[in-house]
Amino acid sequence: MFGIGRHGVAVALGAVMLAGSTLVWGPASQATTGGEGSVGCVGHSESRYGPPLTLLARPTHVHADITYACGAHGRTIPATGSFDSEAPAASCVAVAGGSGTETVRYAGGGRSLIVYDGATTLRVAGALVVIQRGRVVEGRGQGHAVQRTITGLPRELPTECLTSGLRGGGNEVQLEMEP
Template sequence: MASRRGTALALSSLVLVGTSWLTAPPGQADEGKHREGIVCEGASESTYDPPLTLLPHETRVHTKAGYVCTFASGRKSEPAMGFLEGVSPAASCDGLSNPRITEFVKYADGERSLIAYDSGSTLRVAGILDVMLSGRVVKGRGEGQSVRRDVLLALPRQQLPTDCLLSGIQGHSGQARLEIKEAKR
């Protein structure tokens, strides 16, 4: 008798759990996690192939960034890695124009974001290059949310400003700020 009651109780519990899953709105548990704003900051290293010169030319851009990300929900900051790949159709020592770049961000908690940048601008002031990219998260954490990446690039120590005239600038290092804007509810 006791085993029948135990079996009936277990089956009833399973039915209740199953119906609560079926009636809950889809994605409700994850909604806040994937819609919150995120700000990531850290070191960014870029290389150019071929090197940047005074004359604009198509250039492949490779960037690796080590971020510390802070979430709008107020939870603890965590490290993340960003990997950017793409092409600037008319890059020069004065900046990148109309870059087509994607960034893959891997967070310490295992989540990921794939970002597509579709516009950019460059500002050079006193030897510092400010590269601003904007786009959208196309997959993963923050999907559909708008993104802005701003990086201040300094000339590498082993390269001289005159390298732009001669062999070209092979890369830059700087500080990046990546912002995935909070989605409107």
């Protein structure tokens, strides 16, 4: 089996971040007021898995609290997100599914309720890359398509998968609401 090494992980994560960064800071002001632009947010999430992830795939609840900085009206607006998902088969190696809901609350008022209905998940040498796709179903940006990209490295040792399991992690998140 081929080892990808830390350099390969850095290249893969860098490529995903670069691709996402070209989308994230587009003209955000129009989308928050109902126009034809896009809204981009970057942030950090803290996730919890219940039960903890092990090598054995099993149904798992995933919850994440996210802090965002969103581009709007030529300035950055803080926001928070709360994400929940029921993965039918999740383990340290793979997550089946990708559906879930996220509520984004913007500083100064307003929110977006997002439903994710698909995802691509990749783990390379311990690094996690998840690209979720969905739609804003309520609130700011209602009807807009959404792409959410999550990247990160586990904080716990991989040996935790063999014992008590991974209880959670911190990841970088990019959120793009397209017109």
